[in-house]
Amino acid sequence: MSARRPTPLLALFLRDMQLAWAGGGGPLLAGAFYLGVAALVPLSAGASPERLAAVAPGLAWLVLALASLLSLERLFEPDWEDGALDLLAQGRAPLAAVAAVKAAAHWCATGAPLALLAPAAAVALGAPVRIAGPMLAAALLGGLAFAYLGAIGAALSLGARRGGLLIAVLVLPLLVPPVIFGAAAVEAAAHGGPWLPSLALLAAYALLAVAAAPFAAGAGLRNALG
């Protein structure tokens, strides 16, 4: 294979990135959801600056998890419905690699833009500006964990009615550690404390998810084909 020719997996990554943005669906919907919820918080939790500043980092982080979950339902479903998954199964790459690449493309197309919104939303809600850096790092790593863990749920729920609900039930327990580590890092940064230890734990968990989740998701895809 010549160096100038993209490998099949790179071609799949580029295709998925293009599909995510072409419809405008995934990233824009998740981003709009994120901003919408962030805008509703002062209306429901009360607009007093002290109270908002206290909950802002945690809320920004929580809404990030929910927005990621919302967009994951459609990770494999279109390809499964229209027969593309049948064809992807006939390539040289195993289905675990297909799952890994699709989750990576989802993270780049949806997770990363959401992560950029997270510090902005937290600061807009009154959190101190110094949390922006840790918040961005935590949101990027957390989004990576969400995308790969969510891929397991998305693969296992293929063909099930109310698939989105199933994803939430399957994946939510796995999302607990990144939410705890991420929120702890952001909380520590808000109070000027040491936030790197929590961030390191979050990074470790995200890397574990990236390494292990594709195999489970690939097995789920294989099961959905039969």
Add this chain to the structure above:
Amino acid sequence: MITAVSAEALALDRGGRRLFEDLSFHLRPGEAIALTGPNGAGKTSLLRAIAGLLRPAAGQIRFASAQGPIEADEARASALHWLGSADGLKGSRTAAAELRFWSEWTGESPVRLSGRGGPERSGPERERTTLDSVLDALGLTSHAHTEVRRLSTGQRRRLALARLLASFRPLWLLDEPLAPLDARWRTRVGEMMHAHLDEGGLIIAAVHDTLPIGARELRLEPA
């Protein structure tokens, strides 16, 4: 390069029901099988089982090369083209982009058929020429930059068929390949299948009409 596909005492279940059992066949290079039978007889399921998308309830599907038997997974990953009733084409992408993606995904068979000139893959320039000629062979040149959702049903099927030519893989599994095509394109696609068989390819196609090639009929009857 696979040269033979065979099934031995194959049985398939679908939805808790036995579709057929004790089915055997052997297919050699240059041969084609036309799967016929009433709706629900299991034509598509048999194709899916050969493609590894459905696990047989009993029996074996084997692939062999001139050197001897080869692993089914290896054969499926490198030597098999699948054309299902769902074509997997994305409506929001152009015909050329979809064809390029799938030709990159299926790639080139590692061992070439002897004597086959075939598309050379020496660089992007040459590759573009190959894809252009494939689009031309299926009458899609003027639609290369059309979004797939704007193609007619027949044009869309021709784009799905174009994938078979964009990268060489010896075994074609086709589910109702001709259904939405008009008489002229049925003839042309028949010629395409002929050329594939002449190059030593193998074709298994589920059909209701007769195939425009000399194919052995394998009739599935509901058990």
